[in-house]
Amino acid sequence: MDSPLHFDINGIKECQRNRHPLLFVDRVFDVVPGEKASGLKCFSYNEWFFPAHFDDEPNVPGFIQVESLVQTFIMTFLSKDELRGKKTNFLGINNVKFKRKIVPGNTLVIHATLQSYRRGIATGSAVSFVGEDPACSADFVVAVPDVLDQFKPKGAA
Amino acid sequence: MSNREKYQSVFKESFQYEGDVEQLEYQGIEEWDSVGHMQLMAALEETFGIELDVDDIIDFSSFKKGISILAKYKVEI
Numbered sequence: 240m241d242s243p244l245h246f247d248i249n250g251i252k253e254c255q256r257n258r259h260p261l262l263f264v265d266r267v268f269d270v271v272p273g274e275k276a277s278g279l280k281c282f283s284y285n286e287w288f289f290p291a292h293f294d295d296e297p298n299v300p301g302f303i304q305v306e307s308l309v310q311t312f313i314m315t316f317l318s319k320d321e322l323r324g325k326k327t328n329f330l331g332i333n334n335v336k337f338k339r340k341i342v343p344g345n346t347l348v349i350h351a352t353l354q355s356y357r358r359g360i361a362t363g364s365a366v367s368f369v370g371e372d373p374a375c376s377a378d379f380v381v382a383v384p385d386v387l388d389q390f391k392p393k394g395a396a
Numbered sequence: 397m398s399n400r401e402k403y404q405s406v407f408k409e410s411f412q413y414e415g416d417v418e419q420l421e422y423q424g425i426e427e428w429d430s431v432g433h434m435q436l437m438a439a440l441e442e443t444f445g446i447e448l449d450v451d452d453i454i455d456f457s458s459f460k461k462g463i464s465i466l467a468k469y470k471v472e473i
Contacts, residue, residue, distance in 0.1 A: 330431060358434050358453075387430040390437070390450065392422040392457035 244270040244318055254317040255310065256326045260287050263307040264314075264349070272318040276351050278311030284343040299341040304375040305332065307347055308365035312379050315353035316361050322383060330360065331380035338373040345369045359386030399444075403466070403473050406443050407459060410436045421458040444471045 246254065246267040257263075264278040282289075282299055289297035313327050341347060351365035359382055366376040397405070407417040411427035422428055428436070437453050440446070440462075446469040448456075456462050463473045 357438065360431070360434050360438075382431055384430070387434060390434060390453045391430050392433065393454055 243268070244272065246270065246314065246318070251310075251314070254323050255313055256324065257306075257310055261306065262310065263303055264310045267311060267314045267318075270314060270318050273316060273356065274353055276311055276314040276318065278307070278314065278349040278351070280307045280347040280349070282341060282343055282345050282347065286343075289343060297343055299345075301335075301337055301375075304337065304341065304347075304367065305335060305377055308349055308351070308367055308375060308377050309379055309381065311349040312351040312353070312363055312365045313361070313381060315351055315363060316356045316383075322386075325383050325385050328382045328384060329379070330382050331378075333378040333380075334364075335375070335377040337375050339369065341369060341374060347374060358390055359383040399471060400473050402443055403440075403463070406436065406439045410439050418459050422456075424458075440466070444469070446471065 248265060251262070251264060251267055252258070264280050266279045268277050268279070270276040284297065288300060288303065292298065292300050309329070316322055317325060317327070347367050347369060349365055349367040351363060353361060353363040355362050361381045361383070362379065364376070364378045367374040404417050407413065407420060411425060411432060413420070413425060413427060420428060422433065437448055437456065441448060444466065448469075452465045452468070456465055466473055
């Protein structure tokens with residue numbers, strides 16, 4: 240069995256198309272393409288959103304927590320050679336749960352699992368932690384439009 | 397339930413569509429887009445216990461066309 244893969248920020252950018260200021264995973268590790276991936280995101284006060292959310296009580300907005308989860312999740316399949324660098328779209332987000340506030344200085348560790356990937360549609364889930372404390376979790380359905388297009392009926396626009 | 401009823405039911409459930417499914421064509425309704433197409437293919441495979449070839453997925457352009465495609469898999473609608 241091959242060893243799990245690891246990606247630094249440049250490796251992540253080779254696999255997925257999210258970029259600053261909307262790239263919310265710094266390092267991805269323990270990746271078994273087609274099965275699982277773990278990610279790490281360090282939040283410092285230099286993040287662009289902290290002064291606005293909120294000036295007297297900075298904490299990570301929920302949608303950014305979800306982005307951290309899904310950006311780790313998509314590495315479970317975009318780490319496959321044939322899918323690297325492809326764009327992805329959300330099809331569904333379910334069972335989102337927020338368990339604690341994430342503040343400057345926190346490091347988020349994310350574990351994502353791919354339940355299935357077939358013909359450009361991936362389903363799975365991710366959970367995140369600060370230390371040992373659960374932070375956020377969600378189930379995802381994500382599409383790879385380039386792959387979906389390969390299966391479009393003939394003559395379709 | 398007959399195969400035809402199952403076939404109709406797959407279309408209705410995949411697209412949440414209560415109209416006349418027998419007239420449906422790809423992109424004929426908003427729900428039958430590229431994503432809906434994959435959901436429809438997956439539902440047909442599960443319902444009839446088959447695995448569709450890529451060429452057949454691409455050819456599957458309408459309710460009626462699908463009947464002839466499924467016949468290749470010994471599913472008579």
